[in-house]
Amino acid sequence: MNCARVKAAVSGFEAEFGDKVRVHTISVDTPEGEAAVKKYNFQSHGLVLFDPQGQLIHKRRDHMAKADEVHQILVSQLRPQHQDGGT
Numbered sequence: 001m002n003c004a005r006v007k008a009a010v011s012g013f014e015a016e017f018g019d020k021v022r023v024h025t026i027s028v029d030t031p032e033g034e035a036a037v038k039k040y041n042f043q044s045h046g047l048v049l050f051d052p053q054g055q056l057i058h059k060r061r062d063h064m065a066k067a068d069e070v071h072q073i074l075v076s077q078l079r080p081q082h083q084d085g086g087t
Helices: 004-010 013-020 031-039 067-078
Strands: 046-050 056-061
Touching (some): 004 046, 004 067, 046 067
Antiparallel strands (some): 046 056
């Protein structure tokens, strides 16, 4: 990953959220990176978030990734879900 904005969007999340978040960066200059750019329809790079089951929950291409947006998504995804419908 060569973009400072995308790096800023993910830096610190593993430390903040512990083992609930795993950050994996891929250089766009590798076959894996080139495949990801094509798969997610990025122009050059981007950011994708998956839930624990591997389902895509968010993506932003190129310079559209914002740290505060990613943080809010992670907070909402990691919020404990109540089984009884209560608060």
